[in-house]
Amino acid sequence: MKETKLRFYKSLGLKLTPQRLAILEYLEDNRTHPSAEDIYNALKPNFPSMSFATVYNTLEVLRKKGLVKEINVEGVRKRFDAFTHPHNHFFCKNCKKVIDIESKQDITIPEELKDCEINEYQIIYFGICSECRKKQD
Amino acid sequence: MKETKLRFYKSLGLKLTPQRLAILEYLEDNRTHPSAEDIYNALKPNFPSMSFATVYNTLEVLRKKGLVKEINVEGVRKRFDAFTHPHNHFFCKNCKKVIDIESKQDITIPEELKDCEINEYQIIYFGICSECRKKQD
């Protein structure tokens, strides 16, 4: 991992344990929106002793620092996204894939919410992705 | 429940058991976006023997018929919505309230999704609702 990134993480007050670095590295530039289990499985080869508790703890810490966002599209399972620029998502109901959508949309804050504090918003498109469509034929 | 509604439900091929009617009645015009447990608790007084299995079974049947939608905003817990006209939602991160947003927004289908089948989309606004804001002061 790059020196500048390491310094950035340290500057946030994060203790940089090997496990955390591995999780951060796995999430960086990862656009698959992994679940906690995906992360756990991906890192298990290099960290056979790592536990789910560490994955969840780390994700929660990163979420509080704004480095990771939770995506709730799949019902039971949470998905995690380290791409934190504002963007939207497509969710394939068939293969459960989540695709980043970066096209801008002009959204105005609804009148109904004028007294609310809005921290963010996102559009979720639900449907069947192109790969799954082909397979259905 | 109105006769016309009963006929409508029957016309969908639903067996109208007392439990189902109670769940349907509870959900009709209910804009609180209840969880399965909320529904269970609300009906328990009248149906002390009803089980979670029945709640979940019924919700799944209604979802397949398009009468109920799942809302995934809260992470672990699913919320259910029987107001099926296209609309958006606000989620209060503090009190977990979900508010229907009916203001229209002009959304175009993004270029990235031109080969996908889009069944629906929705905007979710995240923030703090007006009631919670007042309490924070």
Place this chain on the structure above:
DNA sequence: CTAATTGCAAAAATTTTGCAGGACT
């Protein structure tokens, strides 16, 4: 050295499933 983090195991929370008996049409 100190506070934060890890790993383990157990618990919690939510949803799903199998099956026998019962109810709706």
Place this chain on the structure above:
DNA sequence: AGTCCTGCAAAATTTTTGCAATTAG
């Protein structure tokens, strides 16, 4: 009558928690 539905209990899935041992700063 036949199929679908209910209720119970157990299981499955995902996430959270308590605590002792370890580690980063």
